[in-house]
Amino acid sequence: MxxxxxxxxxxxxxxxxxxxxxxxxxxxxxxxxxxxxxxxxxxxxxxxxxxxxxxxxxxxxxxxxxxxxxxxxxxxxxxxxxxxxxxxxxxxxxxxxxxxxxxxxxxxxxxxxxxxxxxxxxxxxxxxxxxxxxxxxxxxxxxxxxxxxxxxxxxxxxxxxxxxxxxxxxxxxxxxxxxxxxxxxxxxxxxxxxxxxxxxxxxxxxxxxxxxxxxxxxxxxxxxxxxxxxxxxxxxxxxxxxxxxxxxxxxxxxxxxxxxxxxxxxxxxxxxxxxxxxxxxxxxxLTKFCAVNSVTFDHIDPSVFTVLTAQSPVAGTAVVDFVIFPPRWGVAENTFRPPYFHRNTMSEYMGLITGNYEAKMATSKKGGFVPGGGSLHNCMSGHGPEIRVFEKESTKKLEPERVGDGSLAFMFESMYHFNVTKFGAQEATLDEDYAEVWSDVKKNFNPNERGV
Missing domain, CATH: 2.60.120.10 (Jelly Rolls)
Structure with a gap:
């Protein structure tokens, strides 16, 4: 054809x-x-x-x-x-x-x-x-x-x-x-x-x-x-x-x-x-990708946005997945809708093709997560939404909303540890302040008030 x-x-x-x-x-x-x-x-x-x-x-x-x-x-x-x-x-x-x-x-x-x-x-x-x-x-x-x-x-x-x-x-x-x-x-x-x-x-x-x-x-x-x-x-x-x-x-x-x-x-x-x-x-x-998402509650794992995969001999475990985060509707009820805090046995390299990624803001001195840039979260390294995103999304009124309009981020996710090259560690322009996006996390715990 x-x-x-x-x-x-x-x-x-x-x-x-x-x-x-x-x-x-x-x-x-x-x-x-x-x-x-x-x-x-x-x-x-x-x-x-x-x-x-x-x-x-x-x-x-x-x-x-x-x-x-x-x-x-x-x-x-x-x-x-x-x-x-x-x-x-x-x-x-x-x-x-x-x-x-x-x-x-x-x-x-x-x-x-x-x-x-x-x-x-x-x-x-x-x-x-x-x-x-x-x-x-x-x-x-x-x-x-x-x-x-x-x-x-x-x-x-x-x-x-x-x-x-x-x-x-x-x-x-x-x-x-x-x-x-x-x-x-x-x-x-x-x-x-x-x-x-x-x-x-x-x-x-x-x-x-x-x-x-x-x-x-x-x-x-x-x-x-x-x-x-x-x-x-x-x-x-x-x-x-x-x-x-x-x-x-x-x-x-x-x-x-x-x-x-x-x-x-x-x-x-x-x-x-x-x-x-x-x-x-x-x-x-990539604009023809038919996204699947939660229509009840909870943030679904990013694997539902997999475009292509290369599987290892271990069933369901990828040498590398190519995952995108396309524009879509967010309708989950009583839910923190952006990506959650997590540690993962899989390692994740993210890039941005256009726009602004929903879990990130331009918070660092060098401009944050921008098109053409990238981030790497290796196996079991804790990461998640930037704190300003967390605070905003934890308190706003939930209504059906468009997510990611004008944006397209992607991820190479792998079962393997990424080893960074000399170019990546010394010659490429690193955002040295990246960890600061989580430095203002507040202690909200109160054993006397459930708060929900």
């Missing part, structure tokens, strides 16, 4: 993890097999496998690409000579390991030309890409194209994991082997491991967040008692349609492996004329 998005030139296939089939040249897909003795139009058949061959069918991901030249014919990769990248993909216990509650201000968008490869900064993570275990949390801030028709042709391959991109400022044009995606703030994109891609900022600059998943792939959460409908609907996930270019112009292909960067010079890797399968990049519009 194909559908138009809000641009005039791009079309998409819809359906999460569907078996899609796409051809830019009619007849380029073989009729009923994957590897005919001769492919149509003199193309080469190449399989891109995102799981082991013998993975269970529901976890088996692969696509067949019919391209002008196979990637095996690339010249050998050599270490990249010049890079300002601050990517990290291994997170052992280090000198910055701490139960400290972190809050960061946004990274600056560079004045000098900086593309996506050079504009990634790793804040924290867990596990190790070489062992395909855990994940990384990155930021990106870019001011230059990776790939254009004039002076720049640079392409990236990520062998370490799947990139989940969360734009905060500026739209992205993502060119891939499978076709192209246009992704705006309030949308997300996922680029699976091994897919060749190039990212351009549509309006000159862009900034946002990345969750790089080393372990497995993202999937839709189970709905359980919610039933068959709700949260992120599968049909709203959009996949690119085949587009190809036939060009012998030299392209720099940068391969990321265990956070090390390698390069080779070759022809355009965007030469896929047709493809079919269930392993491909995709995008999703």
């Amino acid at each position: 194909s559908s138009n998005n809000n641009t005039k030139h791009l079309q998409y296939h819809s359906g999460f993890n569907n078996q899609h089939a796409s051809e830019a040249l009619k007849g380029a897909l073989p009729d009923f097999q994957n590897t005919p003795q001769k492919c149509p139009f003199g193309l080469y058949a190449e399989q891109l496998q995102g799981s082991s061959f013998t993975a269970p069918r529901e976890h088996n991901f692969r696509s067949w690409l019919y391209r002008i030249r196979p990637t095996a014919s690339y010249p050998e990769f050599k270490p990249l000579k010049k890079s300002s990248s601050k990517i990290q993909c291994s997170f052992p216990t280090n000198e910055y390991t701490s139960p400290r509650r972190y809050r960061w201000m946004p990274v600056d968008i560079p004045n000098e030309k900086t593309d996506f490869i050079d504009g990634i900064f790793t804040i924290a993570g867990a596990g190790n890409a070489a062992m395909k275990s855990g994940f990384a949390t990155h930021l990106y801030a870019i001011s230059d194209d990776m790939y254009n028709s004039t002076d720049k042709k640079r392409v990236m391959i990520n062998a370490d994991g799947d990139f989940l991109l969360v734009p905060e400022h500026g739209a992205l044009y993502i060119k891939t082997e499978f076709g192209d995606l246009e992704v705006h703030p309030k949308e997300i994109a996922v680029i699976p491991r091994g897919v060749r891609f190039a990212i351009n900022p549509l309006n000159g600059t862009a900034r946002g967040y990345i969750c790089e998943l080393f372990q497995g792939h993202f999937e839709l959460p189970g709905l359980g008692p919610i039933g068959a409908n709700g949260l992120a609907n599968p049909r709203d996930f959009l996949y690119p349609t085949a587009r190809y270019e036939e060009s012998d112009d030299k392209v720099q292909v940068v391969h990321k492996m265990q956070a090390k960067l390698f390069e080779t010079q070759t022809w355009s890797p965007f030469d896929v004329v047709a493809w079919h399968g269930n392993y491909a990049p995709y995008k999703y519009d």
